[in-house]
Amino acid sequence: MSDWRHWPVLSVGFRPWFLLMLGFATLAMGLWAGVWVVGGWGAAMQGLFDGGQFDWRWHAHEMTFGVGVALVAGFLTTAAQNWTGRRAWHPAGLLLVLGIWLAARLAFLLMGASPFWPYLLSIAAELGILFVAARLILLSRQWHNLMFVLALAGIVLADALFALQRHDGGLAGIHGWLGLLPIVAMLLFIAQRVVPPFSANRLGIPPRHTGRYVAFVLGGGPLLLFVVLFAQPILPNVMPLVGATIAAVVAVTGGYALVRWWHRKVLTEPMLWLLFLGVSVVLVGLAWLAAVLAGLPAGGLDGPLHALGLGMLAVMAMGMMTRVSAGHTGRPIHLPKWLRPALVVLLAVVAGRLLLPIWPGLEPVWLALTAGGLALVYLAMLLVIGPWLVARRRSA
Template sequence: MLNIDDPNFKDPTPALFRLGFRPLFLAGAAAAALLIPLWLLVWYLPGQSPILSPSFYSPVIPIWWHPHEMLFGFAMAIVAGFLLTAVQNWTNQPGLKGWPLALVFGLWLIARVSLMLPAAVPLWLPAAADAGFLLITAAKLAQAIIKVRQWRNLGFPILLLLATLANLYSYYALYQRDMVLASTLWQGMIWWMALMITFVGGRVVPFFTAIRIKRGKPSPLPYLDWPLFTALGVLAINAVTHTLEGVALQSLLVLAGLLQLVRQARWFPHKTLKEPMLWSLHLSYLCIALALLGMALFLDNPLVERQMLHLVGVGAIGGMCLSMISRVSLGHTGRNIYAGPTMAPAFLMILIAALVRAFGPILWPDSTPTWHWLAASLWTAAFGLFLWHYTGMLSKPRLDGRPG
């Protein structure tokens, strides 16, 4: 087997397709920067631009397109890029690269573009492309994990299979024009993302923190972690089935929120205030606990529930994605993680955007459009800053000449 870290190996593959993080981090960041302002233009200024005319989304409903593309366009690109890169480190098996990686990226891109074409593109086309993107990613993860019998990581391809089913079901909801069904799927996928962040974050956040502050990494506590994973999984299922309500649902939200806080408190978050690459991870992770407890406190308030879901979406998902792609991109291109471009302003902008988007409409509902535009501007600027600093390094070979 080829040593994937062999510095003498000269890879003829174009740099952009040498490892999953390269095209998918770039694409995910570009989608983040583009899709939010585009959504607000469609929502607040419909028909004001020939590009953004109603036929622009035919046969797609804009209110379906926005959450779908933020979850399965932006966030899933980052998730797939991270997993396709991380699985190489976990298993010491070669990662996806070359034309197979270009195929995965191409399928993701086909789905994104076909949903915005000014023509009645049949929905099976983006649905098939999206499914292919996720299934090939899941298959690659499963192949590498099963080959070395690393069973503890088998949950990742399983989670991607579940996401594939949810995505296909969302296309069915669009076909049926059932926005109630679609809304429940979006809520379920937000908790799916929260579970993914909790699962991965529990590994990388304390590890990165311990190395940087030169402290021992806290050992995972199964009696703390597994009840938390279970609670988030139940919340994802309940978002679709609506089985739990009232005191039962409130208790589950409180339990999950408190478990998140106790878990994170063991990772020395107070020791990270001088390092943006660390405090950005901790603050993004904290947004999940705040959202859980906020929803529990105002259980019967639909406005608060919507805004708390946006706190997860903008703060936890958006913030964690931005922080992780900034860090991983430096490390996997042969650069010093703590001597890269200054991303602290971008991390702050994402977190402020999350607070503005979540709490502005609750506290000052009459100014909701202002909060939307302000949060969108901060979000777009944050991911734009990433693209400014990282496009060059992601599209060029590693500085040390190694593969990847």
Template structure:
């Protein structure tokens, strides 16, 4: 009988055989719980005093808790496919996941832990994830994917600055840092969208894959990068220039998205949802342009078009697809997840449009939040057997 530890064989706990498993499911759960708590706190139905206060906590945790958790789960899963080298799993994955989870839990109890300990633990997560991501890339010298490292480390810096903003140690405010973080995350989405959405469309609909146009790809991604740089406060970019950059970013990316042919995806929920999520990113940039020209009173609507419509909608669709593919299942969803995706679409529309249609702003927030919670709640129920059990084809991962 072999006495070798399971750690050195195929890890015996399915949840920690590949990074998408814990990070997708628990990030979805955290996102559902967080939005529910925020909606109740915003409407005055819950007295909630987390680390930094309820507004800071909502802003920080939806970006550096929910969104970053999914990004890390996706990258640490994808890098194994890209390189052919086993990604982080077993005990190292458990430790990385606990680093993420402990920071989330500690922020609920600011009186039990020092602000410094919470900040340090939280900020350490992204550099640790970047190190785990870099190892297989460096091993096979797949340098074209190394650019994700500076993105992850820049997110870590922004996270640190957001923590420092609480004490006034930096002049910039948490909302301003959050604004820039949303744009940086949209850069990740535009990069990955161009890589996989045409392929997913072709595979999901049985149609020919749309070939990229090099100049359009460069302009689409470059415009988002320019938006991030131009938004940096110390550059003092004139509002008219920044507005034009945002308009161009939204327009060129919409042209890119239209080439992916959403009209062939109507019977494929896991594909049309990805297309629509990308459209909301484009809409968000257009609305940011209107805000710079003072034609939209607040940037909040624009940012929520990107966060709820782009980030949230894209995440729900992507984690649904990736979880099926990496557990040996057929990449198709039934009624449950189709309903979840429709609910998510309604959540986006509610968050962007209802504040202008209802006199009660808090009610608009609650409607959108309830739809969000139901959408991610359905994912949690439907995908618990997927992520907590071994692959159906018996393969590792």
């Protein structure tokens, strides 16, 4: 048997992180669908079992700090390795951080969101990812990429805040979902780097970059919004309006970027329009969040926060994970035919889940269907992309 340090799955960060992210996301969304089928609102609020497992806190925490962190770890450490020319992970260090991340997920599965120590495991994994990314960026003096270090630090801070407020009724407000914003910052910042050249290469058109100011707003705006909402208890009457303004500016700037990047040929390339759609859903979430923070009758936080989550962790994830996995394993960069039925299910899930706050009435059934549908999407991605992630790179 070959040395474990030379296993293909440990050769670069995206391979094990994407594999674990898809496996855990399939399980987590399948369990969440089961909560709505078995117990409805009572189970979702109080937990499916007597121990309190799988209540809304578990769902919010694990989709953000479990699925979201694994997705970011795969993208960011692979991208930082490419930017800096330095290896991100030693196999032993990678296995250590992966093991801590897995231990945290298992602890939350077995014990729910009430005990404190699973959060320590979750934060330890995030600190490991932060150390790896910061080391690459600082050693290479790539100061323009420091935003990623700040965003990862924000995730650690948000997870710690979640842990401290896990028994506080106020967690159901914005603080329970605050960790989404650093992920938004990183993925929008990566998107403005990736989408123009990818579009140019796939469509045979000149790249349509949007410049440093757009990049600054897309990457820095969500981080500033994170800081403002984190400090909301200090000035409760002022911070929401400031946050609404920031969210609106980022949404408008992102809309300008999409128009700038757009070409009619995008519709002929599913992986491209998946990226456009994912960014669009995130921007809708930011605009919706701006309306809620401004006090407009926009239906509360459920809609905008799920728009942010679905846009990043489902739509953008399918496009970007398929692109990265195919490109880095020597496969054609296109959406495999076996993922096309999953794409139809994904679009139905996004539309159904975002319409739910507007058309209430069948919530438990509808939530079970959308959660189950998303579990099937993640499972399809795992079955298609998973074999690529554990196999050796194909020869050119």
